[in-house]
Amino acid sequence: MLQPEEVIAILRERDELWETAPGLIGLRGRTRSLMERIACSLADVAHEETGGEWSVPPGISFETLERAQYFASFPQWLTAASHLSSDNDVLEKIATSSSPASAAKSAMERPGAALSPAVCYHTYEALAGQCVTSPTLMTAEGVCWRHEGDRLSPLERGWAFRMREIVCIGSDYYVEDFRQRWMIRAMDVARSFGLEPEMNLAADPFFAPTARGKAALQRMKALKHELIVRFPDGRTMAIASFNNHERFFGESFRISLVGRTTAASACVAFGIERWLLAVLAAHGVDAAWESARPTPTVEYAA
Amino acid sequence: MLQPEEVIAILRERDELWETAPGLIGLRGRTRSLMERIACSLADVAHEETGGEWSVPPGISFETLERAQYFASFPQWLTAASHLSSDNDVLEKIATSSSPASAAKSAMERPGAALSPAVCYHTYEALAGQCVTSPTLMTAEGVCWRHEGDRLSPLERGWAFRMREIVCIGSDYYVEDFRQRWMIRAMDVARSFGLEPEMNLAADPFFAPTARGKAALQRMKALKHELIVRFPDGRTMAIASFNNHERFFGESFRISLVGRTTAASACVAFGIERWLLAVLAAHGVDAAWESARPTPTVEYAA
Numbered sequence: 001m002l003q004p005e006e007v008i009a010i011l012r013e014r015d016e017l018w019e020t021a022p023g024l025i026g027l028r029g030r031t032r033s034l035m036e037r038i039a040c041s042l043a044d045v046a047h048e049e050t051g052g053e054w055s056v057p058p059g060i061s062f063e064t065l066e067r068a069q070y071f072a073s074f075p076q077w078l079t080a081a082s083h084l085s086s087d088n089d090v091l092e093k094i095a096t097s098s099s100p101a102s103a104a105k106s107a108m109e110r111p112g113a114a115l116s117p118a119v120c121y122h123t124y125e126a127l128a129g130q131c132v133t134s135p136t137l138m139t140a141e142g143v144c145w146r147h148e149g150d151r152l153s154p155l156e157r158g159w160a161f162r163m164r165e166i167v168c169i170g171s172d173y174y175v176e177d178f179r180q181r182w183m184i185r186a187m188d189v190a191r192s193f194g195l196e197p198e199m200n201l202a203a204d205p206f207f208a209p210t211a212r213g214k215a216a217l218q219r220m221k222a223l224k225h226e227l228i229v230r231f232p233d234g235r236t237m238a239i240a241s242f243n244n245h246e247r248f249f250g251e252s253f254r255i256s257l258v259g260r261t262t263a264a265s266a267c268v269a270f271g272i273e274r275w276l277l278a279v280l281a282a283h284g285v286d287a288a289w290e291s292a293r294p295t296p297t298v299e300y301a302a
Numbered sequence: 303m304l305q306p307e308e309v310i311a312i313l314r315e316r317d318e319l320w321e322t323a324p325g326l327i328g329l330r331g332r333t334r335s336l337m338e339r340i341a342c343s344l345a346d347v348a349h350e351e352t353g354g355e356w357s358v359p360p361g362i363s364f365e366t367l368e369r370a371q372y373f374a375s376f377p378q379w380l381t382a383a384s385h386l387s388s389d390n391d392v393l394e395k396i397a398t399s400s401s402p403a404s405a406a407k408s409a410m411e412r413p414g415a416a417l418s419p420a421v422c423y424h425t426y427e428a429l430a431g432q433c434v435t436s437p438t439l440m441t442a443e444g445v446c447w448r449h450e451g452d453r454l455s456p457l458e459r460g461w462a463f464r465m466r467e468i469v470c471i472g473s474d475y476y477v478e479d480f481r482q483r484w485m486i487r488a489m490d491v492a493r494s495f496g497l498e499p500e501m502n503l504a505a506d507p508f509f510a511p512t513a514r515g516k517a518a519l520q521r522m523k524a525l526k527h528e529l530i531v532r533f534p535d536g537r538t539m540a541i542a543s544f545n546n547h548e549r550f551f552g553e554s555f556r557i558s559l560v561g562r563t564t565a566a567s568a569c570v571a572f573g574i575e576r577w578l579l580a581v582l583a584a585h586g587v588d589a590a591w592e593s594a595r596p597t598p599t600v601e602y603a604a
Contacts, residue, residue, distance in 0.1 A: 020359045028356045033355075054330045055334050057321075060322050062404075079384065080406075082381065082384050092511075095377050101365060104364065143445070207397050210394070
């Protein structure tokens with residue numbers, strides 16, 4: 001069992017992990033292959049519950065985030081895609097500058113889109129105003145962006161990271177059943193990778209004070225759990241979360257069930273790089289390749 | 303054979319394609335599955351030449367783009383990732399604003415990283431200052447961002463799009479041989495999808511006037527070709543490009559060969575969404591699923 005810092009030091013030494021900017025890493029070699037195997041295993045497990053794989057856009061409209069009350073909840077994380085003016089004089093000044101990178105940084109326009117902070121917002125946006133006839137499930141993997149200031153740590157907390165989500169939209173009872181089933185299923189998947197996970201009650205880091213009450217309520221009603229792994233020094237890292245949103249998104253995006261009740265929703269999210277780090281820490285950077293078995297599909301077949 | 307506009311209209315009608323913001327699209331259903339099959343086929347073909355699959359970071363440092371003279375060449379396309387200040391007062395003003403999306407748009411900090419405009423820059427950055435002992439090949443698929451103002455068109459010209467690249471670093475002769483081989487190979491792959499591609503001499507849309515001379519030189523020396531498909535109305539679309547950079551990146555990033563010669567480089571790039579559009583236009587949105595065969599691996603085996 002290794003500490004995350006030890007894993008990262010070895011991967012850097014081997015040129016299997018590098019950083020182009022704070023929080024933005026690339027992977028090569030065996031470590032990259034292992035990450036793909038983990039990502040594929042999680043996709044396979046998701047597909048046993050739903051064939052609804054989506055390719056979500058790499059960004060999301062500000063309007064959708066506003067509708068999801070994102071700015072009141074997590075403004076600290078927001079990352080957006082900005083471009084330069086199309087004005088030729090502005091561009092030429094940058095093109096001919098002796099410090100063009102710095103000149104460009106100072107000349108960005110107001111952003112045209114946000115970079116997705118989570119995959120599931122795309123589901124609510126796509127189903128907005130619709131009536132869902134049966135419980136609707138979708139799954140997608142996407143790159144998510146959350147700015148975490150100086151709390152960045154390779155594989156554990158990136159500015160951008162890969163997230164596999166499974167989203168369920170249905171009745172209040174159906175979505176909670178979905179969430180509970182996945183808490184068990186995810187635990188089994190983690191064990192199949194040789195991890196020793198624990199399930200904890202959790203709360204989102206809602207921005208204070210505007211949304212502070214939400215976290216207390218969330219905890220009281222047990223709406224969020226996290227699957228965590230423990231490193232040798234006792235520090236923990238969440239590798240998956242299980243979230244019941246009640247009717248929050250159903251109301252915000254006017255998604256209804258037959259009979260016109262507002263839909264409830266729940267989602268399960270897996271942080272791919274964190275699974276990779278957990279496997280590397282548990283098995284070592286060499287052993288990992290052999291011992292991290294992809295989840296045997298048969299165990300979860302209907 | 304369909305026009306791109308006809309394809310897009312049908313996909314929208316079927317909810318298989320949607321747009322969250324201008325130039326940022328998502329895909330579901332059969333169309334998404336077809337795109338994955340195309341992406342996997344292109345990956346398989348790339349892997350017959352190189353096992354060096356990289357996962358490149360989703361952004362890239364401004365410094366690397368400056369080193370690659372990107373700001374003089376294509377400033378018009380630049381897209382960057384910005385975040386908000388971590389100042390609590392700023393965040394609280396946004397969180398409590400009655401128009402938080404608009405407030406957030408106006409409060410973005412200077413960007414911390416650019417969003418990758420191409421995959422291959424990551425290769426030069428990662429190999430900067432190194433001596434390459436034998437021809438080095440890598441391949442990666444990544445999301446690339448290029449802002450094209452109002453020239454956006456779904457699947458054909460996105461603000462963000464998926465690109466599969468194969469990069470070759472070696473001697474002047476080796477990289478040109480690589481490029482020529484791939485021009486033939488890509489043509490075969492396109493034919494295996496039932497497309498009728500043509501190979502054209504091309505030039506990059508370098509920003510004028512700073513880099514205008516580059517395009518003329520590029521064309522004169524036949525350093526860039528594009529594989530194009532033709533729509534019923536005669537309009538063409540490039541689905542792959544084949545680029546010999548000569549020693550430009552080798553010099554900029556000080557990548558050398560044994561014997562201390564500066565390395566040359568070439569890259570081959572496939573626009574995944576454009577391949578999808580080409581297949582849908584050629585076979586129709588229903589027939590496509592059956593008739594678009596993944597590339598038979600055996601044809602390209604050593």
